[in-house]
Amino acid sequence: MTHNRPKPDDRSDNVEKLQEMIHNTIENMEEAEESMATASPEQREQIAEKNERRRESIEAMREEIKDEYRHQNKME
Numbered sequence: 001m002t003h004n005r006p007k008p009d010d011r012s013d014n015v016e017k018l019q020e021m022i023h024n025t026i027e028n029m030e031e032a033e034e035s036m037a038t039a040s041p042e043q044r045e046q047i048a049e050k051n052e053r054r055r056e057s058i059e060a061m062r063e064e065i066k067d068e069y070r071h072q073n074k075m076e
Helices: 014-038 041-075
Strands: none
């Protein structure tokens, strides 16, 4: 029987990944805003709600980036 060992916690590229996720989320928000021009009132409301959730996600990702910087600086 083989024992699977967990991989060590490699956080070295977390900040880069988070920054890419933020960038992609902002692009999605911008595309959604553009689509509102041709959307029905119901669709516009749904887009606005989704973009609000995206803003909250971006804020959470930015906080996680700060945590990662603190973790990296503590390790040095």
